[in-house]
Amino acid sequence: MEKKKITKVGGDIPPSTQVTSTFVPTAESKGKATRFRVITAILWLLAIGAQIVAISMLFKQPVNMTWIIILIVIDLALAVTGSILWKKSNRLDPPSEKNKLMFFMQSQLGLVVAIIAFLPLIIFILTNKNLDAKQKGILGGIAGVALIIAGITGVDFNPPSVEQYTEQTARVEELTGNNLVYWTKSGTKYHLYDNCHSINKDATTEIFEGSVAKARELKNISELCKFCENKAAKEQGVNSTNELKEVEDVLENTNQQ
Numbered sequence: 693m694e695k696k697k698i699t700k701v702g703g704d705i706p707p708s709t710q711v712t713s714t715f716v717p718t719a720e721s722k723g724k725a726t727r728f729r730v731i732t733a734i735l736w737l738l739a740i741g742a743q744i745v746a747i748s749m750l751f752k753q754p755v756n757m758t759w760i761i762i763l764i765v766i767d768l769a770l771a772v773t774g775s776i777l778w779k780k781s782n783r784l785d786p787p788s789e790k791n792k793l794m795f796f797m798q799s800q801l802g803l804v805v806a807i808i809a810f811l812p813l814i815i816f817i818l819t820n821k822n823l824d825a826k827q828k829g830i831l832g833g834i835a836g837v838a839l840i841i842a843g844i845t846g847v848d849f850n851p852p853s854v855e856q857y858t859e860q861t862a863r864v865e866e867l868t869g870n871n872l873v874y875w876t877k878s879g880t881k882y883h884l885y886d887n888c889h890s891i892n893k894d895a896t897t898e899i900f901e902g903s904v905a906k907a908r909e910l911k912n913i914s915e916l917c918k919f920c921e922n923k924a925a926k927e928q929g930v931n932s933t934n935e936l937k938e939v940e941d942v943l944e945n946t947n948q949q
Contacts, residue, residue, distance in 0.1 A: 698898075700902065701900050701901065701903050702902045715786075721909065723785040725784035732778045733779045735770045736774045736805050739767045739770035739771040739774065742763045742770065746759075747812065747813055747815055751820075755820075757830065764813070764831075768838040771802075771805060772842055775846040783852050783908055783909045786851075787854070789836055789853045793939060799853075800851070802848070803847050804895075806842035809842065810836075810838055811839065820911075860904050864904055874899050876899055876902065877900075879911070882916060888920050
């Protein structure tokens with residue numbers, strides 16, 4: 693089989709001789725995360741601003757349905773874009789699980805903002821006396837769908853954490869001695885071997901090589917290939933057995949002397 697192109701991501705990774713300490717993002721990753729969070733804050737503030745303008749228009753006669761719908765769409769686009777960037781920032785600089793409330797808030801802030809950005813508008817639409825039943829149904833339905841879309845986009849179903857990154861990196865280093873894994877563009881797992889049958893196949897055109905954190909940052913991959921894990925564990929067991937045998941041979945030769 694033709695050898696696949698391997699692209700290094702994140703520069704060279706030095707070998708490790710011990711289990712990794714608590715995960716700490718690189719300065720570059722923290723910088724990117726900060727930029728994403730600042731942009732996200734601006735987008736979310738604009739989304740809430742669009743909602744406020746839409747609410748204010750509900751009290752002007754005649755109610756301009758078209759502009760309110762446009763503002764709902766703008767609100768949705770800003771909220772969704774902000775949520776996507778927020779989740780990316782968390783993969784670059786993950787929160788810690790030590791404080792459960794803070795971890796939940798940072799991981800699921802997109803959901804919280806979605807509720808803030810749409811629920812008040814829905815309440816004002818349904819209770820507004822300037823709208824008839826048909827108008828309430830149209831605007832309330834559109835705003836409700838927007839809330840659902842923004843809410844689902846805002847939820848992180850697999851939130852990263854410092855503890856998770858630490859545990860996953862430690863496992864890879866324990867098995868291979870390096871924080872080095874492989875993955876593909878469409879893959880859902882990272883691998884310890886670039887020749888693993890799961891990625892080294894005809895459909896694969898390029899294999900990426902980098903740290904566990906890079907695999908999570910770029911592709912949100914959080915699962916180690918079981919085949920690679922078992923293979924590495926067996927090889928490690930063989931190596932340990934050979935090393936033990938060598939020590940026993942040395943001791944035996946010493947006693948004979």
